[in-house]
Amino acid sequence: MEDESPPSQGVSTKVLEATLLSALKMLDVGKWPIFSLCSQEELKLIRQACVFGSAGNEVLYATENDEVFVLGMNCSGCLGTGDMQSTIEPRRLDSLCGKKIACLSYGSGPHVVLATEEGEVYTWGHNAYSQLGNGTTNHGFIPCQVSTNLVNKKVIEVACGSHHSMVLTSDGEVYTWGYNNSGQVGSGSTANQPIPRRVTSCLQNKIVVNIACGQMCSMAVVENGEVYVWGYNGNGQLGLGSSGNQPTPCRIAALQGIRVQRVACGYAHTLVLTDEGQIYAWGANSYGQLEPDDHLTVAQSLKKEFDNPETADLKFLVDGKYIHVHKVLLKIRCEHFRSILSNDDEIIEMSEFSYPVYRAFLEYLYTDNIRLPPEDAIGLLDLATLYGENRLKKLCQQTIKQGICEENAIALLSAAVKYEAQDLEEFCFRFCINHLTVVTQTQGFAEMDHDLLKNFISKASRVGAFRN
Incomplete structure (x- = not known):
């Protein structure tokens, strides 16, 4: 040059x-x-x-x-x-x-x-x-x-x-x-x-x-x-x-x-x-x-x-x-x-996100789709929030909704609150209310964050969850 x-x-x-x-x-x-x-x-x-x-x-x-x-x-x-x-x-x-x-x-x-x-x-x-x-x-x-x-x-x-x-x-x-x-x-x-x-x-x-x-x-x-x-x-x-x-x-x-x-x-x-x-x-x-x-x-x-x-x-x-x-x-x-x-056994620095999360994010950018379990979708939701990928946030929420069950409902609710995903938060809350007896007996509920537990109980009371 x-x-x-x-x-x-x-x-x-x-x-x-x-x-x-x-x-x-x-x-x-x-x-x-x-x-x-x-x-x-x-x-x-x-x-x-x-x-x-x-x-x-x-x-x-x-x-x-x-x-x-x-x-x-x-x-x-x-x-x-x-x-x-x-x-x-x-x-x-x-x-x-x-x-x-x-x-x-x-x-x-x-x-x-x-x-x-x-x-x-x-x-x-x-x-x-x-x-x-x-x-x-x-x-x-x-x-x-x-x-x-x-x-x-x-x-x-x-x-x-x-x-x-x-x-x-x-x-x-x-x-x-x-x-x-x-x-x-x-x-x-x-x-x-x-x-x-x-x-x-x-x-x-x-x-x-x-x-x-x-x-x-x-x-x-x-x-x-x-x-x-x-x-x-x-x-x-x-x-x-x-x-x-x-x-x-x-x-x-x-x-x-x-x-x-x-x-x-x-x-x-x-x-x-x-x-x-x-x-x-x-x-x-x-x-x-x-x-x-x-x-x-x-x-x-x-x-x-x-x-x-x-x-x-x-x-x-x-x-x-x-x-x-x-x-x-x-x-x-x-x-x-x-x-x-390719085919290299060097270790990749994962930072705060797991490899499945990073890989799913990269795949999304090139295919517009995601393939991962709801538990990993929580981490992907975090990454999507960090980079302002609103469409990916919606896909993550859909994946989480499809994979919710009594055992993971509290963990998913916590993630929705953390990442300010209001639609997902309301979905998880309603699921917990509809399965309240089983959800309250899970390990996730026992280990629930104090502030989140307090808010959950208050909100559940307002919708009549504890009425006989």
Whole structure:
């Protein structure tokens, strides 16, 4: 790849651009090394966290009362604290407190682009190429709102290249700004763009539903599943069958007839996920990121596994660690993706969930179905809640309802209360009332949580369960 960029590492293979969201339960952030700097009291208050930086050594997080704090290294002022001082103690960002954070992206320049649930956009960090969108080339040490050309626009998604930025609005419009040596802002020229401008050309009358940036290229998925690309193409990362740069959006003809749902970009390669659960990849392949497991695609390998439950457990190698792959795969930078291994006896780290739960979740993402007993469906319900998979939550509740019996009714009721599954809670409660004599003699009832028992008895009394 020719070095057409300013001095930079580009989009690092270790960038952790994951946004961990959970409105229904406390986040388990303890596995991120950066959070070892926080006290247990501080960790308990975290509702939302964004880990970023070249080695996952910077974090922005929001608490239950929408206060925003940052912690860690402070590369080029990317903590937004007004200075370049790193911090091992959480520092409050007053300019973002009270703002509900919707999404965040990190460019390796480095700079940060953030959108709130209200659709406002804030940027800070390195700005030598106007990637902050404020019309200047002055570095930004605190989050500042980007309003030019975005007034009355609600931004729902953000993406960063190494030195350019892109946002998607709720009405399906794309705006870009920043470094443009290879046409990555899609304006038709190679002049840098100091403020947000809408990307038009063949996107003029299209509704965009998803965006992504590589180091010096940009991608957009429109509502009919077509993918449009522009910018640097020296490694074929645009998927156009050539290596020439593209200054305006161009549809990927090779995906004709394939309906794409999401696109993700690495430093110099691209992945897309189709509505049939297939993944297509193209671009640079210096780390084997395009050809896992003897040239099988991810979707093919998954189908092979799911069609034959007797095969060895499926294992995924990501940056040297064996993990289970789910939708976060498309949110984390593609450079994490290395290969898929079969028939390997390495132990997979299960975290707090069992292997059947993780496997069922992965199978659901590629088949829209689940196959597991009601007891495991409880754990899957937890995972579905964590990742906001509402349809999966409904499937879990159906599985639990079909498998309820006197012996497990209390355990299922407890799970429904814990995961705020109100419909399931009412179903389990009614089952317990209808089988009250047997249920009250089970081990589960004897070991019932005190508060849950108290509420159960109170509610049962109100419906006349203890009347003669």
